[in-house]
Each structure stands twice: as C-alpha cells, then as structure tokens.
Amino acid sequence: MFACITTDRRPRPNTLGDFGLASSSNPAVWLTEATYKRGSEICGEQEPAEYVYQVKEGAVRSYKLLSDGRRQIGAFHLTGDIFGLTSESCHRFTAEAVTDATLWLVRRQSLEEKSRTDGTLARDLLSMTTRNLRHAEDHMLLLGRKDALERVATFLIEMDKRLTGAGVMTLPMSRHDIADYLGLTLETVSRALSRLRRAGILSFDGNSQREITILDRRQLFSLDLQG
Amino acid sequence: MFACITTDRRPRPNTLGDFGLASSSNPAVWLTEATYKRGSEICGEQEPAEYVYQVKEGAVRSYKLLSDGRRQIGAFHLTGDIFGLTSESCHRFTAEAVTDATLWLVRRQSLEEKSRTDGTLARDLLSMTTRNLRHAEDHMLLLGRKDALERVATFLIEMDKRLTGAGVMTLPMSRHDIADYLGLTLETVSRALSRLRRAGILSFDGNSQREITILDRRQLFSLDLQG
DNA sequence: CGGGGGCTTGAGGCCACTCAACGATAGTGG
DNA sequence: CCACTATCGTTGAGTGGCCTCAAGCCCCCG
Numbered sequence: 024m025f026a027c028i029t030t031d032r033r034p035r036p037n038t039l040g041d042f043g044l045a046s047s048s049n050p051a052v053w054l055t056e057a058t059y060k061r062g063s064e065i066c067g068e069q070e071p072a073e074y075v076y077q078v079k080e081g082a083v084r085s086y087k088l089l090s091d092g093r094r095q096i097g098a099f100h101l102t103g104d105i106f107g108l109t110s111e112s113c114h115r116f117t118a119e120a121v122t123d124a125t126l127w128l129v130r131r132q133s134l135e136e137k138s139r140t141d142g143t144l145a146r147d148l149l150s151m152t153t154r155n156l157r158h159a160e161d162h163m164l165l166l167g168r169k170d171a172l173e174r175v176a177t178f179l180i181e182m183d184k185r186l187t188g189a190g191v192m193t194l195p196m197s198r199h200d201i202a203d204y205l206g207l208t209l210e211t212v213s214r215a216l217s218r219l220r221r222a223g224i225l226s227f228d229g230n231s232q233r234e235i236t237i238l239d240r241r242q243l244f245s246l247d248l249q250g
Numbered sequence: 251m252f253a254c255i256t257t258d259r260r261p262r263p264n265t266l267g268d269f270g271l272a273s274s275s276n277p278a279v280w281l282t283e284a285t286y287k288r289g290s291e292i293c294g295e296q297e298p299a300e301y302v303y304q305v306k307e308g309a310v311r312s313y314k315l316l317s318d319g320r321r322q323i324g325a326f327h328l329t330g331d332i333f334g335l336t337s338e339s340c341h342r343f344t345a346e347a348v349t350d351a352t353l354w355l356v357r358r359q360s361l362e363e364k365s366r367t368d369g370t371l372a373r374d375l376l377s378m379t380t381r382n383l384r385h386a387e388d389h390m391l392l393l394g395r396k397d398a399l400e401r402v403a404t405f406l407i408e409m410d411k412r413l414t415g416a417g418v419m420t421l422p423m424s425r426h427d428i429a430d431y432l433g434l435t436l437e438t439v440s441r442a443l444s445r446l447r448r449a450g451i452l453s454f455d456g457n458s459q460r461e462i463t464i465l466d467r468r469q470l471f472s473l474d475l476q477g
Numbered sequence: 478c479g480g481g482g483g484c485t486t487g488a489g490g491c492c493a494c495t496c497a498a499c500g501a502t503a504g505t506g507g
Numbered sequence: 508c509c510a511c512t513a514t515c516g517t518t519g520a521g522t523g524g525c526c527t528c529a530a531g532c533c534c535c536c537g
Contacts, residue, residue: 087391090475095394097387110373110380115387145372146337152379153337159386160324160342164314166393167322167433171493198516206394211493213517232501232516248317398525425484435526440485459484459533 055128059120066107068117074128076100076107081124082195085116086203096204098158099196101185107131108151122195161249166206174205175215176246179225183237190237193229219243282355286347293334295344301355303327303334308351309422312343313430323431325385326423328412334358335378348423388476393433401432402442403473406452410464417464420456446470 056079059065065076068087076083083100097116100106107114109131138145165174178201186192194201198209205212216235219225224239237243283306286292292303295314303310310327324343327333334341336358365372392401405428413419421428425436432439443462446452451466464470 087387089391089395093395095391097390110377111384115384139369142366142369142372145369145376149372149376149379150337152376152383156379156383156386157338157342159383159390160314163324163386163389163393164316164322166390167430168316168320197514203394208494209516210495210518214493217517230502424482436483437485437527438525441525444485457534 053129053133056125057128058123058125061120061123063120065118065120065126066114068115069113071112072107072109072114072131074107075105075131075134076118077105077127077129078102079125079127081126082121083118083124083126084121084196084200084204085118087116094203095206096200097162098155099200099204101195105151108148108155110148110152121200164249171205171207171211172215172218173246173248174207175201175212175219176243177249178205179219179235179237180243180247190240192235193231194233194235280356280360283352284355285350285352288347288350290347292345292347292353293341295342296340298339299334299336299341299358301334302332302358302361303345304332304354304356305329306352306354308353309348310345310351310353311348311423311427311431312345314343321430322433323427324389325382326427326431328422332378335375335382337375337379348427391476398432398434398438399442399445400473400475401434402428402439402446403470404476405432406446406462406464407470407474417467419462420458421460421462 055074059081065083066072066074078100080102082102083104083106084096085098085100085106086094086096088094098106099121100118106118109115134144134148138148165177169177182194183190183192186194196204198212201207202209202212207215216225216227220227222242224237224242226236226238227234228236282301286308292310293299293301305327307329309329310331310333311323312325312327312333313321313323315321325333326348327345333345336342361371361375365375392404396404409421410417410419413421423431425439428434429436429439434442443452443454447454449469451464451469453463453465454461455463
C-alpha cells in the first residue's frame with residue numbers, strides 16, 4: 024500500500040478560502056495536491072504533524088489501535104473536510120484512504136505562522152477544533168450509551184446529512200469500517216441494517232450493498248433519541 | 251438542588267495566570283467566585299454559555315443525557331481544571347458538582363474580546379480546546395473498544411495521575427458516576443474493582459471505599475494497552 | 478431504632494460477539 | 508471464455524460478558 028504523491032509538487036498559491044478557512048484573503052498559504060490509493064496510509068499516529076489535510080475527493084478514516092489490533096475509528100473525512108489539525112506536535116490518529124482519494128496538503132507550520140498575525144485564521148482554527156470536539160463528544164454518548172440499532176441509525180443520519188441529504192446515498196466505507204466507527208462488529212452492523220430494511224425504514228435498491236435509501240426518516244430519527 | 255452563589259460578587263481583578271491561561275499578564279479579566287453544593291447544577295446542556303469555569307476546589311462532572319435518562323459523563327473536572335470553554339454559543343454538556351465545590355467564573359465574552367487582541371490568550375484557548383479534544387479521542391477508544399476491566403484500569407491510572415500521582419487516592423465520585431463515565435453499570439465497576447483487589451493490584455485500606463491504593467502499577471498498566 | 482444512600486455480591490437473562498457457512502461480485506490468469 | 512481467488516456482505520447457531528434484578532452489608536443521620 025503506497026501513497027501516490029502526484030509529481031505536480033509545484034506549490035500553487037491559494038487563498039485560505041480555498042482551504043476552507045473562511046474568508047481571509049491571505050494568498051500566502053501554499054498547497055500541495057496528493058492522491059492516495061484505497062487503503063494507503065496518509066499519516067501515522069504519533070508521527071510529527073507536518074501537514075494539515077483537506078479532502079478534495081474521496082473519503083478518509085482516522086483511527087487509533089490498541090496493541091492487540093482492536094481499532095476505533097474516530098471520524099470519517101469526506102469531501103471538503105479538513106483533518107490532521109492539531110496544536111500539538113504529533114498526530115493523534117492514523118489516517119488512511121477509504122477510497123482512492125485526492126487531498127490538499129498545507130504545511131502546519133505555515134498555518135501557525137499565519138495565525139499568529141491573522142486573527143481571523145486563528146479564530147477559524149479554534150472553531151474547527153471546537154467542531155471536532157463536539158463531534159467527539161457526541162460520539163462518546165453513542166459509544167457509551169446507545170445500543171447497536173441506535174448507533175447504526177445515528178450513523179445513517181450523519182452520513183445522509185454529510186453525503187447528500189437527499190435520503191439516497193452510496194457509503195464509501197465497508198461494514199467493517201462502520202463497525203469500527205460505531206464500536207460494534209461488522210456482523211452486528213449488517214444485522215442492524217437488515218432489521219432496518221425489513222422494517223421498511225431503508226432499502227438497498229442499487230446494485231451495490233453500499234447504496235442505501237432512507238424510506239422513513241421519521242422512524243429513523245425516532246431511533247436516534249439524542250438529548 | 252440549588253447552587254449557592256457566594257454573595258461576594260464583587261469582581262476581583264485577576265491575572266489570566268490565575269485562571270490557568272498561561273503567563274499573559276493581562277489584569278483585565280474579572281472573576282467571580284461561586285460555591286456549589288454536592289449534586290447541584292452548574293450549567294445546563296444547550297443553555298447559553300455565559301461563563302467559563304475553573305475548579306478552585308472540589309470536583310465536577312460534565313454529562314449528556316439521552317431522552318430516556320441514559321447518561322454519559324464526558325469528563326470529570328478536578329482542582330485547577332477549566333471547563334465550559336466553547337467557541338459556540340451554548341454549552342454542550344450539563345455540569346454538576348460531584349462534591350461541594352468552589353469555582354471561579356469568568357464571562358466568556360470577556361475572554362473572547364481579550365483573545366481578539368491578545369494572541370497569547372487566543373493560542374491558549376486553542377491549546378486548551380485541543381487538550382479537551384485529545385481526551386475525548388482517547389475516551390472514544392476506551393468506550394468503543396475496551397472491556398470492563400481495561401476501562402476501570404485506565405480510569406484508575408487517569409485518576410491517580412490527576413489526583414495525587416502517589417498511588418494513594420480518594421476518589422471524589424461514586425461508583426455510579428464512574429460507571430457513567432466508562433459506559434458501564436455501577437455493578438460492573440464494583441466487580442472490576444473487586445477483581446483488581448483480589449488480584450493484589452489494588453487495596454481499599456481506608457475506612458472509605460473511595461480510598462484506593464495502587465499496589466502494583468506494572469500490572470495495572472499492562473491492562474491499559476494503549477496503542 | 479428506622480431509613481436512606483452507597484457499595485458489594487449473587488443469580489439469571491439478554492444483547493452483541495464469535496465462529497462458521499454461504500452468496501455475490503470483481504479481478505486475474507490460463 | 509471459464510476457473511480460481513479474494514473481498515465483501517449476509518445470515519445462523521452458540522457463547523460469553525455485561526446488564527438486570529435482588530439481597531444484604533455498612534455507615535451516617537434523624
């Protein structure tokens with residue numbers, strides 16, 4: 024599994040806006056574009072955090088491992104998402120391409136330098152970190168207190184919102200990835216999806232089992248008894 | 251359950267250093283001190299986030315509820331800890347006093363205003379948020395992938411580090427609180443502690459069951475197979 | 478003395494895990 | 508074109524770890 028860095032390493036000037044960092048019109052943050060094959064590692068846990076990443080296309084998983092191989096995926100990063108952002112020196116997750124993916128890379132150092140003088144950027148970094156924190160906090164509730172069906176329902180609602188919002192979506196990740204995100208096994212995820220299908224809440228019409236249609240949003244939401 | 255705000259509401263000038271916000275010598279952040287009785291609510295989930303809090307003395311729990319009452323404690327805040335910090339308008343957790351507690355309060359607004367001109371403060375806010383994020387990420391791994399014994403071992407190591415570091419500690423929270431922090435039931439927590447005691451890893455010498463001595467740090471760490 | 482809260486321990490049940498078989502699909506090479 | 512393989516997903520049977528329910532102890536307090 025090797026990353027395929029495009030040879031186009033010629034730095035391209037780019038606004039922070041292109042990097043998703045709001046409207047600061049600072050043109051001096053340099054981007055690199057890179058592509059990664061399905062399954063290849065983008066950055067490793069505890070490696071020095073040299074870059075911050077934004078998904079141009081594809082999907083990425085961030086995870087931690089226990090020494091015996093148990094895996095917990097902390098987040099999926101989809102088109103437009105920024106990850107690898109930290110104010111510490113090392114990454115706290117391993118990131119891998121879920122599908123073939125194209126990323127934008129920006130040196131962390133250059134962001135830090137800019138943020139020292141650019142208050143808007145500094146606030147954007149804080150609000151992005153806060154957004155990640157909120158996601159982690161919500162996910163703790165899921166992992167600590169929801170049962171399997173509720174976890175899968177919450178997952179589908181999250182993915183629908185982030186992928187299309189239209190109730191029809193093609194999940195980029197496998198059942199195994201979903202399981203490691205939800206703290207379950209792949210069999211339990213599969214059974215939960217089947218239950219939701221049999222209950223008329225979902226359908227798998229497409230020719231792929233990853234193509235899911237939400238038929239009854241009300242019932243799905245009623246399983247996601249947040250708050 | 252009522253909070254007992256001390257009538258000493260006279261704002262006291264204080265350095266940010268006193269607030270744990272590093273060495274910025276800005277004296278213009280005003281603190282209020284308040285005391286809370288065991289079990290009283292400090293702030294509610296989804297309430298407007300008017301204050302940021304620091305524990306002067308005592309212990310605090312931050313939690314989320316599902317509509318049927320299941321509770322997930324996201325963090326315990328001990329002496330010196332800052333909580334309630336968010337760049338969003340509302341709190342994302344309910345906070346309650348685990349023991350009688352004395353807190354320092356600072357208006358969120360005043361922090362935000364200061365951070366607009368004080369780059370050091372802005373960076374401190376970011377690094378505090380990052381620290382919270384790391385804790386949440388580690389806790390996701392615990393909740394998603396560790397078994398009961400491992401969760402309790404991890405908890406004891408965390409508390410030992412934060413309370414004394416000496417291997418002897420008096421936990422401020424009940425088994426029920428520990429359970430809701432670890433995604434277990436209080437009985438399972440109790441059984442795990444008993445197992446660790448029978449294995450010679452802990453002892454409960456004190457006259458309180460919350461007084462715990464770690465006898466064998468090596469074995470305890472071997473149950474906490476982080477990474 | 479009774480009552481309540483916190484903690485422990487036991488008995489039994491259930492939900493998710495484990496192990497296994499099977500089908501579908503895609504890619505590979507003869 | 509057809510094996511052959513690997514990957515992914517579904518489903519079933521059985522197990523086990525944690526939960527539920529309950530009893531009982533200890534301590535504090537009225």
